Amino acid sequence: MNRPATSTDVARRAGVSQSTVSLVLRGKDEGRVTPETADRVRRAARELDYEPNAVALNLKRGRADVVALVVPTVTQPYFASVLVEAEKEARQAGCDVILFDSGSDDDWTGRLTRMVRSRQLDGAIVWAPTVDEVGALEAISESLVLVEAGSAAFNRVDLQIEEGAELVGEHLRGLGHRRVGYFGVRAPRDTYLRRQRALRAYLDAHGGEVVDACSEDAPLELDAAERVAGRLIDAVLGEDTVTAVVCDDDLLAAAFVAVCSERGTPVPARLSVVGYGDLSVARLVRPQLTTVKLPPEVGGLAMSRLLDAVHHRGGTGAHRNGTPLSVPVSLVERASSGPAR
Amino acid sequence: MNRPATSTDVARRAGVSQSTVSLVLRGKDEGRVTPETADRVRRAARELDYEPNAVALNLKRGRADVVALVVPTVTQPYFASVLVEAEKEARQAGCDVILFDSGSDDDWTGRLTRMVRSRQLDGAIVWAPTVDEVGALEAISESLVLVEAGSAAFNRVDLQIEEGAELVGEHLRGLGHRRVGYFGVRAPRDTYLRRQRALRAYLDAHGGEVVDACSEDAPLELDAAERVAGRLIDAVLGEDTVTAVVCDDDLLAAAFVAVCSERGTPVPARLSVVGYGDLSVARLVRPQLTTVKLPPEVGGLAMSRLLDAVHHRGGTGAHRNGTPLSVPVSLVERASSGPAR
């Protein structure tokens, strides 16, 4: 297999012109090319093992049929499943997806902007960018869908985090918890800030309280999370009235219950623990985690919106009107939460 | 921002020819263009917010600067970290990576082949393909790097699984274990088959044994894995002489110890458990898992090889000679394994 065959090669072989080849192979013959000629062309194509050059096609059509998905950390299983859903949706539109890990590349906004402007990318889905990052993306706002972030200038998809926090609040209140600790993700992303803020708001409004002395932030990295979890548990055990800890993420929650079990603090007898995500780890640790399930389908949804926008597909027409699409979350009750003692 | 500016637009604005623009902006002026003209060009480019069209560039150069990474399941954290490493390496070469999830697309070999042949993709890394899949990829063998699979016709990267199994065997033997059970991944991939085969070989040669009656296979999916784990534990408790269970993957191992703890079977007092991967879950469950660490850096290595091959970079020159690059693994000893009772 030396040089791959071009449509010109096929034309030469079939004894016709290159444009005829294009017509036939693209199925645009229809009373325009005699069946015999068409057959000759198709045969020649098969003999030469012809495959149209996608790059040339894209140049002609002015699009790349490639989009990007930007997530904070690929290694977090939730984002991996988001990726899978988004891929599935994109593939149906004949589109490929490349992945950006915004955590492992500090100039990702620059890279993304350049790639969109150079037409390497038709557009991108950006997951939970920080305020600064959103600012850096304004130049290509037309080609983006932002998830859980952004202003009215962007096409957005949102998660109903506030409702999720409410579910958590109701759940804990029903179990008799009043004062709770918080284990947050140390990252300036709205998605995390909102989780905590919304819970605080709910508890404040219902006679409960997030106890600052029993709140810590940790990076989403295992060693650090466990260290901070140790500090947090010390603080909580010092406050006898604190009977539950809500975590920004299942990974933190898992690390927290692991440390609890090491220190001999029974979960949920002494302390209830609630996470976010419903990652697989939520079911692998003991006790299994009560958690706010974030639906991975939102990846597919965001992708659908993006393709509507950048490929001018029909779509719902509701884009860019300032109102983001809002996706519900749900509470999965498992063994890590129970009655307050 | 209407139609993006082209080099011709820049030329018109600067009052020069398009070729001059190309020369200047590509830095190929050097005693060929007067500094004044060059400046005019650069200014015009900035004013028009010019960005070269990457698709046209690729057509010209005959490559896409995009490669694919094919993994069995993205949602498995190990592969996510492989992806990150591969990405990092690719980016240094100005290359992008798109992801294939071979698990969620049954015609991925067809898609991959088509994309490579249509020049959308310069090449691909394929992780642990089955024998059938390897066969389907022969047509594009020149553009591939296979990890843990393939024949001499392919450029390959291998993990030293046999040495890993040996480490496990020594470790268990040192702790007094003789008869062990096996919890395997139900998937026809060499990488898993080898893990089990190699352990059997080692034990056979050293007076130990993998007990068939205490061996089960499960898919890498949580519900199913837990069900099968239940069966496995029943079988093991029936065989009093079986004191350890080796698992093809940390996910299975985690599910297994979880079920053990539910059934009140103490790990490692009654049963030692060993996994593969050193995934984050290995440290989140209690007891933490003893496991064979598979280095994620192999993702970067494979990518480096791929780029050497498809972009004709210098490289080590050792490709395609039938001898795969072989990467060592290591044993991480944690609390899930201990002395045989």
Added chain:
DNA sequence: TTGTATGCGTTATCAT
């Protein structure tokens, strides 16, 4: 020092 012309592989608009 700069501009003209050609080609990369396609599709599409014309003539014939």
Added chain:
DNA sequence: ATGATAACGCATACAA
């Protein structure tokens, strides 16, 4: 029914 020919946006050998 088929074939020239002109784009698409860029790089480059060659002419001026």
